[in-house]
Structure formats: structure tokens, C-alpha cells
Amino acid sequence: MKNVLIVGIGAGNPEHMTVQAINALNHADVLFIPTKGDAKAQLADIRRDIVSRYVAKPQSRVVEFEIPVRQTAERSYNQSVDQWHAAIASAYERLLTDELRAGQTGAFLVWGDPMLYDSTIRIIERVRALETVAFDYSVIPGITSIQALAASHRIPLNLVGKPVEITTGRRLHGSFPEKTETAVVMLDGEQAFMKIEDPDARIYWGAYLGTEQEIIISGRLAEVRDEVLKTRAEARARHGWIMDIYLLQKGRDFEE
Template sequence: MKKVLLIGIGAGNPDYVTMQAVKALNEVDVFFFLDKGEAKRDLVDLRTEICERFITNRSYRVVEVESPARDVSRPSYKSGVHAWHRDKADIFGRLIEEELRDGEVGAFLIWGDPSLYDSTIRIIHQILADGRITFDYEVIPGITSIQALAAQHRIALNTIGEPVHITTGRRLNEGLPRHIDTAVIMLDNGSGLRALAGEDVDIYWGAYLGTPDEVLVAGKLRERVDEIERVREEERSRKGWIMDTYLLRRNPDKRKDS
């Protein structure tokens, strides 16, 4: 039977690759790389570097295909994402069916961890539910941008006995939930930064975490928001894309309970 590995490769630094991931890399016959265009070519280059650095068996091959783009003109965000996932499922299913022989192992190298704000596990479930092809699969965890952010800022994610809320910039526009004082924000197009700028909130922000381009900013959100927005735009213009994560923490005495 064919087998597919979803290998978390960490948040951008090859040193984040775990020993479990290295072992899995050396089991792979075919790697499937998604090309997201010239601006994001360094995402493919990192995957290539990881393979060359950690794989001792050089008989593997790489199949690279163009990644489908999400249709941002859809009337709702979720409908656009569902359509995007269907497009990916068609491509992934074809790759597994046509490029992977029976008994071989294929792999997708997942930025960060496959379980956190990544669609690949859901796409694999969708392919198997379709029933056209059969294969086994395994998930290898990776170091997330959240872990890298906390390490680089030298902070603990949670305060004593309190939860951590993980959400997106889009949801942050609704404000922090009651009784939540620590939130990690991912996939922010920039709008979420302003949502709590009027409150007494600390921010720990990082972009391109773990890479040579890493940028860190920390302090009171109201005092740092202009700087972070400026850096985001400068870095996006320079590289053509940006991948950032941040933690917001407020004093529970300043919480707006209702």
C-alpha cells in the first residue's frame, strides 16, 4: 500500500526539524512540493535545504507543482477556503495516484506543525473520503511559530493557572473573549493589530520566525502598533510576502467583563 507522511518541519529554521522528522525524511521516496510563485520561492528553497541536510539516502525524487490560489473574491471567507481545499485535494490526489507507486512513501513538508492552521490533514481526509484511491498516512509534529515566538521573546505562553486563546486576526476584530487575558494571533492581514490598540495590552510580535530575516517587536500595543505596521509593510514590500505571529497579554484587572 502507498503511504503518505505529513512532516512538520518547524517555523523556518532547519534546526527546528526534530529527530522524528529526520527519521521520517529518510523513509521518503517522493516529496511533493507546492510552488507558490517566485515571491515565495524561499519556502521551496527551505524544503530543499532540509532534504539535502538531513537525508542520507539520495535516491528520493521531488515532484513540484503549482499551488492553487484561494479565490479572495468569494462572498465569504469560509466558502473561498472550502473551494481552495477542493482544488488542493484534486492536485494532491492526482500526485498520490500518479507519482507514487504501490509500496512507496510520499511526503508533504508542512511549515510549522500539520495540526495548527494548516489544511493538509483535512485535505488528506477529503481524498480518502472520496474513495478513488487508497493509502495510509502518518502525521509528524513540528515546532510551531507559536513556540518559536515564545522562545525568541523569552516568555511563557500562559500565566499561572490561566488559558491561552489561539485565534486569527479576523476573529480578533470581535475582541478578546471574556476571562481570556492571553491570546496568540495567527493569519492576521493587519486588521487585528488595531482591534485592541486602545486597551492596556502588551504585545510580543515576530515575523519570519527562526529565519535570517526574523524581526521582533515587544511592548505596549498602543505604543508599538505604528512601528509594527510600518515594519510589516516594509518587509512585505522587500520579500513579497510576510508570515508573522504575535501574543497579546492584558492585565486581568483591566479586563472588560460583562
């Protein structure tokens, strides 16, 4: 039987790596590193840095593979993601068939934690369902970008006794501030915070968290949103890519 480890590596700072994650990488025979094209080359570099810092097993090897690009033309969002996952599942199937021998362990280095807006677990389940390569797998948790954001801003995530919604830019509309007092927004390519008109709303924004380029801005949304928009656009142009996340909140602790 082959074995797969899905290892959360933290959200940008190599020191996010847990002892469990370091031990998992050192247990693996093959370390799979995804590459996503030139713009996001830094993300592959951070994974390479993690391997060279923490992996001390001379006989293990790194296998880099290209993640297929998601096709969006003439498809609904769900169709597009489903087809994309199928393409990645084929790539994983090839890796597990060609790069791992029976009895060997392969590790996928997953950004942040594998349970948060990441499909490695569901794609690995898809590969298992194909029944073309037999393997078992385990998941090792990691520090998420939500934790990195809260730590950098030195804030608790929730108001006392209150819930938190985790959502995407596409889904923010109608959620905050109508339905939830605290929303974490990820994967926001449209800067959905610009459409929120609530005088009480605060934003805690962060980009490239945990890396040398980290930028954070916080304050009353109405007062800082133009600054966030401008800073984001400038940083994106300077680096050629951006990853950002933010918390929107209204109300106060102990208010009903």
C-alpha cells in the same frame, strides 16, 4: 498499499526539524514540495534546504507541485476555502496516483506543525474519501510558529494557570481583551492589533521567525503598535512577502 507521511518541518529554521521528522523524510521514496508563486519562493527554498541537509537516501526523489490559488470573488469565506481545498485535494490525488507506486511512501513537508492552521490533514482525508487511490497515512509533529515566537521573546505563552486563545486577525475583534487575557494572532492580513484600545495590553510580535530576516518587537501595545505597523510594511515591501504572528496579553501572573 501506498503510504503518506505528513511531516511538520518547523516554522522557518531548518534546525527546528525533529529527529522523528528527519527519520520520516529518510523513509520516504518521494518528497512532495509545494510551491506558492514567486513572492513566497523562499518558503519552497527552505523546504529544499531541509531536504538537502537531512535526506541521505539516494533513491528518493523530490516532486514539486503548485498549490492552486484560492478564489475569493463572489463567494463566502467558507465557500472559498471549501472550493480551494477541493482543488488541492485533486492535486494531491494526482500526485499520489501518478508519483507513488504500490508499497511506496510519499512525504508532504508541512510548515510548522500540521495541526495548527494547516489543512493538509483534512485535505488528505478528503482524498481518502474519494476512494480513487488507496493509502494510509501518519502525522509527524513539528515546531510551530507559536513556539518560535515565544522562544524568540523568551516568554511563557500563558499567565500562571490562565488559558490562551489562538485566533486569526479576522476573529480577534471581541475576543481580546474582552474575553481572553492572552491571545495568539496568526494569519492577520489586516493588522487587527491597531484596533485594540486597552492601556494594559502588551504585544509580542515576530516576523520571519527562525529565518535570517527574523524581526521581533515587544512592549506596551499603545507605545509600540505604530512601530510594528511601520516595520511590517517596510519588511513586506523589501521582501515582497511577510509572515507574522503576535501574542497580545494583559494582566500579570498571580493576578485574579
